[in-house]
Amino acid sequence: QKEVEQNSGPLSVPEGAIASLNCTYSDRGSQSFFWYRQYSGKSPELIMFIYSNGDKEDGRFTAQLNKASQYVSLLIRDSQPSDSATYLCAVKLTFGKGTLLTVNP
Amino acid sequence: DAMVIQNPRYQVTQFGKPVTLSCSQTLNHNVMYWYQQKSSQAPKLLFHYYDKDFNNEADTPDNFQSRRPNTSFCFLDIRSPGLGDAAMYLCATSRAPGDEQFFGPGTRLTVL
Numbered sequence A: 001q002k003e004v005e006q007n008s009g010p011l012s013v014p015e016g017a018i019a020s021l022n023c024t025y026s027d028r029g030s031q032s033f034f035w036y037r038q039y040s041g042k043s044p045e046l047i048m049f050i051y052s053n054g055d056k057e058d059g060r061f062t063a064q065l066n067k068a069s070q071y072v073s074l075l076i077r078d079s080q081p082s083d084s085a086t087y088l089c090a091v092k093l094t095f096g097k098g099t100l101l102t103v104n105p
Numbered sequence B: 001d002a003m004v005i006q007n008p009r010y011q012v013t014q015f016g017k018p019v020t021l022s023c024s025q026t027l028n029h030n031v032m033y034w035y036q037q038k039s040s041q042a043p044k045l046l047f048h049y050y051d052k053d054f055n056n057e058a059d060t061p062d063n064f065q066s067r068r069p070n071t072s073f074c075f076l077d078i079r080s081p082g083l084g085d086a087a088m089y090l091c092a093t094s095r096a097p098g099d100e101q102f103f104g105p106g107t108r109l110t111v112l
Helices: none
Strands: A004-006 A011-014 A019-025 A033-038 A045-050 A054-058 A061-066 A071-076 A085-091 A099-104 B004-007 B010-013 B019-025 B031-037 B044-050 B053-056 B064-067 B073-078 B087-094 B107-111
Touching: A004 A085, A011 A019, A019 A085, A019 A099, A033 A061, A033 A071, A045 A054, A045 A061, A045 A071, A071 A085, B004 B087, B010 B019, B019 B031, B019 B087, B019 B107, B031 B073, B044 B064, B073 B087
Parallel strands: A011 A099, B010 B107
Antiparallel strands: A004 A019, A019 A071, A033 A045, A033 A085, A054 A061, A061 A071, A085 A099, B004 B019, B019 B073, B031 B044, B031 B087, B044 B053, B064 B073, B087 B107
16 A cells, blocks of 8 residues: 655744655655645645655755655745645655644744 | 636535536646545545546545546546545546646535
8 A cells, every 4th residue: 555654743833934844655666746735625736746866946945855765855945824734745646644834923 | 727627616415315526627638536535634536537548546435436528527426425425525637647736626525
């Protein structure tokens, strides 16, 4: 059974801080990794995808992938209250339960 | 704007009364997915279509069926809804299986 594990949180950070969200997965052969943001009562929206080991940056967001450790993370720099949401890690078609992030003004 | 549309946004049905949820897309994507998401849980993939090829997840109950009459539309049929089927149902699309997905707004199903 393919599994994607995330710390459910809540993760609370002050405005302007770096938020670090982590995800581990069980399928060693996985090739595609995604981070989605889901506001309460809304559907998921894609934040970033990463296919290769290393870092991928897009604005305030950085995705990090380590296939040897079966670990993917998302860093949010200069966190804003509008970043408060649940962040879902997805490995191909399997989603984690998500980490609830709260950014405090 | 290219998008994924789901109708209705809210659906109330009675225990055992068949219900159909609808999804349409203007992205011209090859793959359409249906997920079930319950409160504080991960979206759970029910099935997906890659073009006309139907791919059912092994643990999807027989009570759930799907139809894709053309590239743009996909339907989720729940033949005999139970109380445990109350959830948000999400439709998503992608260019190919495993690519980044674009989600519709979801349909929240209530079973009385």
